[in-house]
Amino acid sequence: MALCLLWAFIMLTISYDPKSRSYSKELGSRVVKSQEFWVTVGITVLIIMPWLTVRRVGVKVSSASGHASMIRFEGGIKAGILGRISPSPLSEWHAFGIISDGKKEHMMLAGAVGDFTKSLVSNPPTHLWVRQVHFAGLPYLVNMYGKVLLVATGSGICVFLSFLLQPCKADVYLLWVAKGIEQNFGKEIKEMVSGYPKEKVILHDTAVLGRPNVSHLSVSAAKNWGVEVVIVTSNPEGSRDVVNACKHVGIAAFGPIWDS
Template structure:
């Protein structure tokens, strides 16, 4: 008797393929004429054996998002088009099959949630939880600043009352540090060097990973706090307007307006729906506010309330003021990445209409990401980097205007920032054994851990559709040839949609992984992280403000 084959969509709807259960509305009848022999592939775990059967072909549609597992398609329509091969074939037929190790789960211990039509925005705003590390850091920054502000306003913190603008600028320096790619590169390197040792307890490694991944919470909290302190400083200035000048009030008010505009543009609603508006507003409003901040400092230091005039000789006084050094540090951090911007020759190829491969000279350390741009003052796009010791490349899924143009009109040159930045994938180097889970073009940043010698022993799980057709022969060859215990590839165009959460849990248990790191769309990342944490496996995935 043929045993049923079960799989689930990324929305959690399970389907069972069983000829004898056609009465079930979700059962799929397999026409006998369409069933042809094929060889099954086995994947061994410590406690069980999974039998994988090849699926001849799939007529499902191309994903609307390159990292998604066809989230908008009708499940019944897609599963009805699957022609499943359930019998073993000969060695000759086995040679015709793809060399990639494929894995399907035939039994699910951890069923997915019922089908939901969650938008990405709702996942960003609601489904990531109320007590995430990001929101805790935001709350801590806000509470500390508001406590100091209340104490200053009630007369219990006289220094803050006299230097309220300094506290606003200090918050701006803190939020700039949290977004400085050069500074964070150093911090991530130190974290790996200090905590990436075998004797360091796992809870310290995971706590450090959570903290570094969620520094955006400090960035946001300090941004809101800087506005609050500037409002307070402006109110005090207006109360004492006889000892100040209209120019100082005007410049301070303009800076406040620009900070408010920048903060509103960075809100999840605007950032998600109008990313280019957010990026350009954040950049140009920030630059303008920085220039006005210098004007504000010079005006306030040079103004003499007794004579109602400005003094020319302010150099000696300027270097004694903390606001000068804070603002100088902010300026340096903002200018530094722009000093590394270069226009370089690139080799762009498109293995399909759904992705492009951008090649650069020089090797890059595993886990590092980079930014490229067709117009540096307008937009920048971050991608994971695939690299050996000689060259590096980026895999860009064609999901937006820029990435689609890479396929339709490949450029010969692109602008790059030569200082690459570290993110969550870089922290893989902190652990000894890690399972890396990727969907679609999310594979890009993880491939370097296979091509380069790494301190972490990794197992790669890749779920995508049409591996060679969509990603090209070169990417396929990078993941081929590895033991199927180390690289597990699930082609949804061949095997249907898997339960990625279950796949990740089983791989982590078999690999004895210290952590799971996933790169997928917001819903996919959330489901894998939550499922792993439920069974006690530390897991991390990108957050909306990574």
């Protein structure tokens, strides 16, 4: 409807002659020469294109606990990319970070925090709708730097795991704060992180070590490793605190605009 209203507005604007204060029925060359027309064509193509790639695909959903589910798809995806999935394409779409080694398959880790994500645990589907046009998420910034600290809390780890599983231009370090890592996120996720060089990883299990000050941990780790930038995925308050703490000491930091 928004596109239809935009096209109606553009065509009325182009056809209106301010001198005669009337609308012309002969548009022809005026439309082709109009900048507004071509901008609207571009907008329309960009909006429609992702919908042309919507497909229903088979998935394998498993859950190590009631707190999160792992969704598996065929095909490798490069690091830093996010994807959208839906139980019904005309009702709702959900974006998740993609975990992949870049080879045969990719996965999404979905924390059970809403109706849809809880249903993945209680009633795992065999098929989901996807958009085959993926998009770059905040973690894609890793490719712009030489030395990066990734800070994740809880299921925010999923958007970073691809950088641990496949070659990356940057020298990547990781700080992950979560509760009951193996119990809540599964042995597979823990092994993905454990397989990365131990000197580049800090795992803080709050079930064992208690709840830390993530901002202080992030600043300390960034200084110890001498990174260029900190990229964090957490809840809105957590992301804001880490970004502000890092910037306060002169370390560049980025977090999501909304919650991760």
